Amino acid sequence: MMMFKSFFTLACLAATALAQSAFINLPVEYDSFSPGENFTAQITRPDTLTGSDEVAIAIALQSCAGYTGGCASFDVTQRLGTVLYQGPFAPAFQPVGFYEPYQNFTVQVPTSFSTGQASLSLSHFSLVGAGPYPSLEAAMRKIPDADWTRFLAYARRVRVAGIGLPGYKGRMDNRTLLALVLRAGSCHVFPSLVSVEMTVSCLADFVLFAFLTGCLCTAPSVTGRIRQILLSHPTHGAFSLPILLDVNALRVAPVRKLVLAGKSYLLVCAVHRMGGLEQIEIKEGVYPHVWLKALGRAEKLRDIRFVADPRRLVDTCRILVGPAVLRNLERLDVSGYPPSLLRLFRNLSAPSLHSLTIRFLYGKDRNFWDNYRACLGALPASFRSTLRTLEIHSRFPDGTNTPAPAPFVDVFAALLRLSALENLTVNVCFPLVLSNKDACTVATAFPRLQVLACSWPLPPDEEDKDALSVAFLVHFLSKCPRLREFAIPRLVYRSSSPSGGDADTPLRDAPARGFKRLTFQYDVAL
Structure with a gap:
């Protein structure tokens, strides 16, 4: 489904699941347009081993106004509505952008088109195989509003597929995410959500995180940037991520626990403002000092854990660290090389901390023992009266010579x-x-x-x-x-x-x- 905020709503797009299927990649469900407005219809046909000859396509727009059940109440294959384009179809791979062959068509919404929901459909005719045989396809894909409403109202814990996986594996499709963002509009998403677990691989994951936690700004001035992130895959430097956030929503976000992996530092600007956050776990290669310095603003935060992979951890001792003040922190689990942890503890202030776990990593440091002792000596003076539980773990990589007792x-x-x-x-x-x-x-x-x-x-x-x-x-x-x-x-x-x-x-x-x-x-x- 799609939701549009202007004059009419694209409630569904035609699609099929056949091997030779073509589908509408753009616009996405719940996109919005005005009568008389031009928009780009990007038609994609996945690359397959079976040969085919494209004959033609038809792109049509049908208003759902007047139907009791909306767009879900009629068969798009039998009622196309206003045909916006009919003619040849020649999809091709492009140097940049989507990874499947596609072709863009610029079409115009009729000036007299009705407001409300609408269905954008694609009819695709091709000759398939060596025979060949004709293939004519058109179908409708939809998401029931009732299911969506229940999901928003009662979801309490979300674990995004792909936690702990590299790259883009298991991540939500960007086009689907954009449709969900547009569908939600300005409503408060997931009002009962208390726990989120996900891997952060790119800017699109930043949008997904903000959307799940109900902190994504959906103002018209920001929607265009969200669309660009999800459909154009820009680099991090091209955007100021805080402008995508609703600061007021962050302060009242119900999320109490976060488990983040991958490029979690992209989320620092969002997480440190979460008013209800109590527990956070950061996995993989992280900069603990960056998080600790920022999380001092999270007033209810009680528990922080860093889980580092020694094969991927970057030595942070070369990076200057400013004071990190966490007045209400009670539990801290941190990993790193002795020089990194030494700098961290010298700048840490946690007067309420009662549980500390230190995981030392060995990085072939000639001064390992000196830094090891110095790191323990740098523990804040306040720990003398507050620290009740202390765990110290150390590991050497395989093949390292064991020192004398x-x-x-x-x-x-x-x-x-x-x-x-x-x-x-x-x-x-x-x-x-x-x-x-x-x-x-x-x-x-x-x-x-x-x-x-x-x-x-x-x-x-x-x-x-x-x-x-x-x-x-x-x-x-x-x-x-x-x-x-x-x-x-x-x-x-x-x-x-x-x-x-x-x-x-x-x-x-x-x-x-x-x-x-x-x-x-x-x-x-x-």
């Missing part, structure tokens, strides 16, 4: 100032040694600790001689009486320990009464 406290010394921590997860790809002395330091620094989950490659036995012992585990539990879960790569039982050591230390005497889970690799040192 390092003492746990030496690597994570900067964390010892986070006295409010209740949950600490350390999942790294390099070997560490958590000795009895280090465990004592950790227990003293985190008296509120409830979960300590550690995972790293086990170092050789001779380099892990100081690993945490069974006896000291009980001492650790006495320092952290709230501890419920403890996972450690290796726990050593030393049979040669003096009296009162491992042999005489049953775990059932541990003072942590709420303790429920202990995970470790058991080793015996004779």
Whole structure:
């Protein structure tokens, strides 16, 4: 269907699904024209392996005024209406534009044409095959208004096909999207929508996003730009994207959760103004600092997650970063190389943050360890009293030489100032040694600790001689009486320990009464 805002509406276009079919590519459904106005009818015939000879086409316009059921109540093949063009048809590939053979025809709306809905039809006659046999086709395609209304009123979550896919795979056809935009007009689209998940590949996806969230400006002065984006595939620099947005609609948009992939930075100008946004997840190659700086304006935003592909992530440390202030942010999940994250944390202000996940990526940096420690040391001072959950993940690409084991406290010394921590997860790809002395330091620094989950490659036995012992585990539990879960790569039982050591230390005497889970690799040192 199509909706037009001027004098009459193209409610349907003739089309078929046969291999040799020709169809009307332009105008789209719900386009609008005035009596006496010229417009371009772009007729496309998909390229096929079966040979055919074009004979002729007829383009006709039929008013739907006077029909009780509108354009859906009559057969366009039996009632064409006013013929705007009849004659030869010679579709051809063009250097730019649509990827199928097509031909443009300039036709005129009759000056006495009735206002309201109308049907634009195509009758196509060709000779097909080696025989050949004649092919005459004409049909009508329509979208029931009732289905459209229900969809607008009750849709709550939209997942656009193609999330996580490269390029244009799975994306909505631009011509169909333009028809939907024109059909919706100035009505508030998707008033119940609370979640959108989509991949952003081009400017057309920006239009789709704004349309789905009800923030697309449909003023007559903007509709032409929308049409150009969807049908001409312009470059990003040719448009100022904010002019396509309805600022007032952004402030009251009901969307609370967004999951975006691809060129998500195209949507920054729209997302940061969404008044109801609470959660956002950005996938693939992203610039976290760009988003964090912009999202400070989203007053209700509580949860931000960046999921980066290490093969595609661009090192953002070369880009200057200004202050990023997110006063109400509670959860942050961020990925990047240590230099990038170092700059990010130095400029981040999140006084309400209580959950932080850091995913370090290894980029063959000679100063990896220095930047690693410096990044943890750059965590904002406010985290000392607010941060309750901290997860640290590190990975090296396959084939990278594993560094020598390092003492746990030496690597994570900067964390010892986070006295409010209740949950600490350390999942790294390099070997560490958590000795009895280090465990004592950790227990003293985190008296509120409830979960300590550690995972790293086990170092050789001779380099892990100081690993945490069974006896000291009980001492650790006495320092952290709230501890419920403890996972450690290796726990050593030393049979040669003096009296009162491992042999005489049953775990059932541990003072942590709420303790429920202990995970470790058991080793015996004779």
